Amino acid sequence: MMDARFHRYIAHLVLALFWLHTPAAFTAEEYIRIQDYIAQNPAQTPLMEDFSRKVHQPASPLESAQQRPAKIAIIYPGLQSSDYWHRSLTSFEHRLKNTGLQYELKTFLSRPSIDAPLQSQQLNEALKWQPDYLVFTLETVRQRRLIEQVLAKGTPKLILQNITTPLADWQSHRPFLYVGFDHAQGTRLLADWMLKKTNYQANYLMLYFSPGYISKMRGDTFANEAARYPDVRQVAQYFTNGNREKAYKATIRALKKSPQINMIYANSTDIALGALQALKEQGLEDKILLNGWGGGSSELEALQAGGLDVTVMRMNDDNGVAMAEAIKLDLEGKPSTVPHIFAGHIKLLHNQTSDTDIRRLTREAFRLSDLDKDTH
Numbered sequence: 001m002m003d004a005r006f007h008r009y010i011a012h013l014v015l016a017l018f019w020l021h022t023p024a025a026f027t028a029e030e031y032i033r034i035q036d037y038i039a040q041n042p043a044q045t046p047l048m049e050d051f052s053r054k055v056h057q058p059a060s061p062l063e064s065a066q067q068r069p070a071k072i073a074i075i076y077p078g079l080q081s082s083d084y085w086h087r088s089l090t091s092f093e094h095r096l097k098n099t100g101l102q103y104e105l106k107t108f109l110s111r112p113s114i115d116a117p118l119q120s121q122q123l124n125e126a127l128k129w130q131p132d133y134l135v136f137t138l139e140t141v142r143q144r145r146l147i148e149q150v151l152a153k154g155t156p157k158l159i160l161q162n163i164t165t166p167l168a169d170w171q172s173h174r175p176f177l178y179v180g181f182d183h184a185q186g187t188r189l190l191a192d193w194m195l196k197k198t199n200y201q202a203n204y205l206m207l208y209f210s211p212g213y214i215s216k217m218r219g220d221t222f223a224n225e226a227a228r229y230p231d232v233r234q235v236a237q238y239f240t241n242g243n244r245e246k247a248y249k250a251t252i253r254a255l256k257k258s259p260q261i262n263m264i265y266a267n268s269t270d271i272a273l274g275a276l277q278a279l280k281e282q283g284l285e286d287k288i289l290l291n292g293w294g295g296g297s298s299e300l301e302a303l304q305a306g307g308l309d310v311t312v313m314r315m316n317d318d319n320g321v322a323m324a325e326a327i328k329l330d331l332e333g334k335p336s337t338v339p340h341i342f343a344g345h346i347k348l349l350h351n352q353t354s355d356t357d358i359r360r361l362t363r364e365a366f367r368l369s370d371l372d373k374d375t376h
Contacts, residue, residue, distance in 0.1 A: 031165035031217075034182060034343060047339040055321045055342070059098035063332045069102040070327060073126035073156070074135040075119060077112035081244060082269035083296040084316060085109075087369035088161065091320030094368040099328050106131070112210070112242040116142045127156075133176070133327055135159045139212045151175070157330065159323055163213060164343040177326045178341045179319050183217035186312040189348045190291050191225035193310050194263060197289060200229040204263035205254045206237040207247050207271045215239070218267045218293065235261060240271050247274030255282060263289040269299055276307045295349060295365065300358060303349060310350040315365045318344030 038044055074092075078085030089107065096103055106129055108122035123146050126134060134156045138144060148170075150158055157176040164182050166174060195202070206223060208215040219237075226232045235258045238250035247270065255261060255278065264279075266272035272292040279285045285307060292299035295313025302308040322342040329338050347361055362370075 073131040091317035091368040095324035244274035247271040251278035
């Protein structure tokens with residue numbers, strides 16, 4: 001028994017030292033796109049298809065008795081205008097309850113990017129509680145280091161949310177589940193619509209998130225798509241840390257410096273709303289193309305009011321349900337039936353989308369997270 005524990009300790013120590021000496025910067029080669037991952041792991045295809053059917057079907061009861069409630073810790077950058085994180089949490093709990101699964105939940109919220117030290121403290125507090133499952137996200141290099149410590153330890157089981165592109169370095173000690181929506185797929189939908197709308201002649205402002213995963217998958221993907229057309233030029237770029245006020249100031253600064261701007265690509269909801277505020281103040285709301293990202297409630301309001309021209313709408317509650325279903329399967333002794341990745345559906349909405357279609361998609365996207373609102 002002692003030998004087994006000793007060997008596990010040495011294995012974890014070697015893994016931790018390997019990661020400690022691995023470059024921390026994010027590069028495109030580190031991430032494996034979904035289609036590439038499936039090509040490398042073809043057995044994942046039927047698992048993903050079967051799991052997706054479970055997510056979109058009504059909840060079924062937990063098949064095995066629990067010895068005790070499952071302990072689940074969630075650390076979310078949920079203090080922002082986007083309601084993605086709050087809706088994910090609400091749909092997650094609804095699905096857990098609908099399966100009859102007994103659980104204890106500790107939730108920690110923070111602001112994106114700027115609260116990285118707080119997230120470290122929250123992770124330490126969560127781990128002291130010794131949860132069975134940890135839900136976290138990956139945006140910054142600092143978060144990556146924290147995640148690698150958890151993976152090296154081997155417990156708790158890690159659900160990594162808002163990332164659907166596995167990291168190549170983690171394949172031997174991967175998270176229990178990557179879950180969310182494909183940022184690159186959503187971005188390509190936006191790029192196709194926006195570039196066509198400008199007749200492939202644009203001077204655009206890039207409003208990045210923070211240096212990290214979201215900016216690479218959303219911002220850089222858009223920039224690569226735009227670079228295919230000689231008359232589309234990026235005239236300015238700013239990192240905003242996903243902060244609405246910083247996005248507003250960056251937009252004001254860019255418009256003064258480059259009045260020829262006719263398109264703005266925003267990497268998130270808060271960024272889009274900050275840019276929209278600047279355009280309204282300058283009287284340019286109807287002259288400069290502006291996107292949202294995610295299709296939450298605040299974006300839908302701005303889209304229907306004519307402030308945003310286009311967005312991609314995540315079928316938001318899919319990822320909360322997927323996390324609950326993964327935990328349920330694990331507790332039933334079926335962890336091998338949980339796919340490595342779950343990526344929910346994304347739909348394009350624009351200023352010509354009918355109110356009827358928006359209402360239909362809203363019912364689908366928020367089918368669980370709107371239940372509490374409907375009862376008040």
